[in-house]
Amino acid sequence: MSVPSSQGIAAPEFDNGNGHPGPRVAKDVVKCEALISHAAETGTSLEKTDVDAVRDARCAIDHDTWNHAIDGGFYAAMSRIAAAVQYPGRKITEDLDHCRDLVSYAAQNGKLLDENDVEAMSKARDAQQSHTWNPDLEASFYAAMSRIAHAVTPVVAETAGDDARHGARRAIRIYTRSAVALTILVVSLSCVLFVVNQISTDIAIVVKDNDAAALTLHNQLQSHAVAITEAKVKGTDAIVALQNSQPALQIKQELQQFATNNRQLFADVSRISSLTTSVGLGVIRSPYKPPCPGEKTVLNFPSAYATAHSTGYIEHEEKDDWQCNLAIAREVLEITLPLLASPHAEPGEKHPPPPEDAVAQGFQKIAVYQDIRAMALYVNDIILSIVGAVTGFMLPVLYAWLGACAAILRQLSADSAANTFHPEHSKVANRAHVTSAVIVGISIGLFSKLLEGGKEISPLAIAFIAGYASDKFFFFVDRLVGAIFPARVPDKPDGGRGGSPRSPRAAASKASGDDSAAASKHTS
Incomplete structure (x- = not known):
């Protein structure tokens, strides 16, 4: 039976069945006792059961x-003791492993090493395993390790080992997943913002058109109502002729376009309402009307509306509210054909509707437009607020973070190919890069106009570039600070010697004295 240990020691079978172990076992016991003694000298903690096993x-x-x-x-105890003690010392053991990694890297990549240096390392490892370490071996080993490390520069011991390779692969996985997640999030947000921006633009255009058309249509309908009243005096033929008059044809055209705009505006509001409902914010309703029965909305604060109106009034409005009844909604949004025709009496109806009801339908469209307009403007304000917040604060951070991930992935790829990935330093540098990129993304909006320099470039593009090269951005900030707050130049002392500068009065006195002395000399 052979049990491998961390120091390269194997347990042979004992020679015979008379209780005498083989000669190798006796040597292993001596080595293990030496390890226990070394552990006691260096303060290494060992399990009592392992020490008892060696004593037995x-x-x-x-x-x-x-x-x-x-x-x-x-041998089980010896393996644990050898792993805990790490003869001749933990640091020397680590250096031996690092030197082995450097030699392995040099051999695999064609780096020339001195045979004497490799031999010194081999002797050091043999002395570690045979527990014959001495100062001379230590001196020759570290001298050889220094030359080996110089030969494989820029690769160092920490970047040539298995930990560095595993760490590089793990970092690549982490930042690849982060980049994919950020890409999905950025693309999703960009698509949503594009859609809501389009809807917001449509709402603004339709509201602008219908605001102008509503007043014109209102005046035309009033004039047509007066014309109907006058035609009723002349008879039924005059009323029928009025339906196809030039003013009536113009009203029909305006009314048809107005109703079309109403339906488009209501469709835009419904799309936004579907979006707000999907994210749990509730249905979009007019801020001037109570919610429909059983309908809960967060955006329009129905509780505030309910406290401002009586219960009877709310119940009355709910019955006649076109937004709560699909049949009524279709009736008020669509136009009744033929346009401006006198309403026909239903079978068995004793009192047919008057001709003025055709005009009332036009006024109804204007009234419905007021409700839709209130909802549309309310929705548009919400859209502009959300889009502004996301575009100004959230997306720049995400783009800067994405740019940092792209830069880190490129650096990781280069480090992995060159065996220069450091498990600790690279991790700290990558985290610092991401943190700096997030800070840049938060503050990039403050510098967008200054960075554009008169050229059309999106602040989000600037955020991505600044996140990719955050160190360059901070260098730009340093230069900006130097330009705004220049360093103060100290006053130069007179004659290049120490002492405080003279005041103007002292300088004038000295000049006057010099002039007087010169005049006296000239006179004499």
Whole structure:
């Protein structure tokens, strides 16, 4: 039976069944006792059961009572002791592993190494395993390791090992997933913003057109109502002739376009209402009307409306509210054909509707437009607020973060190919890059006009570029700070010597004294 240990020690089977272990076992017991002694000197904690197993093994050797149970317990304990002690020291053991990684990298990549340096490393590893470490070996090993590290520059010990390769693959997975998630989020938000922007633009155009058309149509309908009253005096033929008059034809055209705009505006509001309902914000309703029965909405604050109106008034409005009844909604949104024709009496109806009811339908469309207009403007305000907040604050951060992920992935790819990925330093640098990119994304809107320089470029594009090269952006900020707040130049002392500068009065006195002295000298 052979049990491998962390120091390269194997447990052979003992020679015979008389309780005498093989010669290798006795040497292993001596090594294990040396490890325990070294652990005591260096303060390394060991399990009491492992120390007891070594003591039992020594007793078994001395009294010729070695057996399979002692053999298994001893080598299991020796493996744990060797892993805990790491002879001749934890740092030296790590350096031996690092040097092995550097030599392996050099051999795989065709780097020339001195055979004496490789031999020094091999002797050091052999001394570690045989527990014959001494100062001379340590000196020659570290001198050889220094030359090996210089030969494989820029690769260092931490970047040549398995931990670096595993860390690079893990970092690539993390930032790839982050980039994919950010891309999906950015694309989704951009699509939603594009749709709501289009709806907002449509709402603004339709409201502008219908606002102008509503007043014109109102005046035309009033004039037509007066004309109907006058035609009623002349008889039924005059009323029929009035339906196809030039003013009536113009009203029909205006009314048809007005009703079409009403339906388009209501459709835009319904699309936004579907979006708000899907995210749990409720149905869009007119802020001037109560919600429909059983309908809960967050956006229009129905509780505030209910407290401002009596219960009877609300119940009365709910019965006649076209928004709560699909049949009525279709009737008020569509136009009745033929246009401006006198309403026909229903079978058995004793009092047929008067001709003025045809005009009343036009006024009804204007009244319905007021409700739709209130909802549309309310929705448009919400859209503009949300779009402004997302575009100004959220998307720049996401784009800057995405740019940082792109830069980090490129750097990881280059580091992996060159074996220069450091498990600790690269992790810190990548996190700092992402953090800096987020800060840049938050503040990039403040510099968008300054960075554009008169050219048409989206602030989101600037955010992505700044996130990709956040260090360049902070260099730009440093230059901007230097331009706005220049460093103060200290006053230069007179004559290049120390001392405070003279005041203007002292300078004038000195000049006057010099002039007087010069005049006296000239006179003499």
